[in-house]
Amino acid sequence: MAHSIELLLDSHSDAAIRAAWQVLADAGLPSQVNVTSSTNRPHITLLAAERISPDGDEVLRGLAPRLPIDCVVGAHVVFGGPRLTLARVIVPSAELLALHAEIYRLALPFLSGQPYPHCRPGHWTAHATLGRRFTAAQVGAALALAGEVAAEVAPDLMAQAVALRRWDSDARTDHLLID
Numbered sequence: 001m002a003h004s005i006e007l008l009l010d011s012h013s014d015a016a017i018r019a020a021w022q023v024l025a026d027a028g029l030p031s032q033v034n035v036t037s038s039t040n041r042p043h044i045t046l047l048a049a050e051r052i053s054p055d056g057d058e059v060l061r062g063l064a065p066r067l068p069i070d071c072v073v074g075a076h077v078v079f080g081g082p083r084l085t086l087a088r089v090i091v092p093s094a095e096l097l098a099l100h101a102e103i104y105r106l107a108l109p110f111l112s113g114q115p116y117p118h119c120r121p122g123h124w125t126a127h128a129t130l131g132r133r134f135t136a137a138q139v140g141a142a143l144a145l146a147g148e149v150a151a152e153v154a155p156d157l158m159a160q161a162v163a164l165r166r167w168d169s170d171a172r173t174d175h176l177l178i179d
Contacts, residue, residue, distance in 0.1 A: 056110030
């Protein structure tokens with residue numbers, strides 16, 4: 001399991017991502033809509049590690065003046081590995097990259113172990129996950145459907161990152177740090 005620090009999207013962008021989740025689920029494809037946790041919602045993971053202590057929450061709350069941040073929900077991307085993940089890229093503005101680097105720096109003292117390598121500044125791909133655990137055969141169908149939804153809803157969705165939370169996967173709870 002992993003703990004994480006995540007940005008949450010404005011209500012319009014949240015609804016657009018959820019609509020894409022529903023289209024995938026309706027087609028019988030993997031979708032985040034199938035995650036039944038009450039904390040499941042579209043988000044942008046900034047940092048993930050084995051454990052992130054709540055002792056850092058107050059430090060991160062100090063970043064409140066930096067939100068909201070405008071961003072663009074752009075093209076679809078497929079992350080490889082043993083399980084394929086379909087997501088929408090969050091086009092990283094200089095402001096978003098700077099916030100990511102600052103959160104990474106501020107949170108380091110509160111991590112157990114090292115942050116996951118894909119979260120390091122310069123290695124991070126900002127994204128909003130649509131579904132996980134796709135087979136190779138499912139990816140083509142999912143991309144075709146996701147492309148249709150994006151064309152109807154918004155090929156490039158103008159969004160705002162409006163809140164910051166800490167996700168505790170052990171307790172399966174989220175802690176809103178900036179709302």
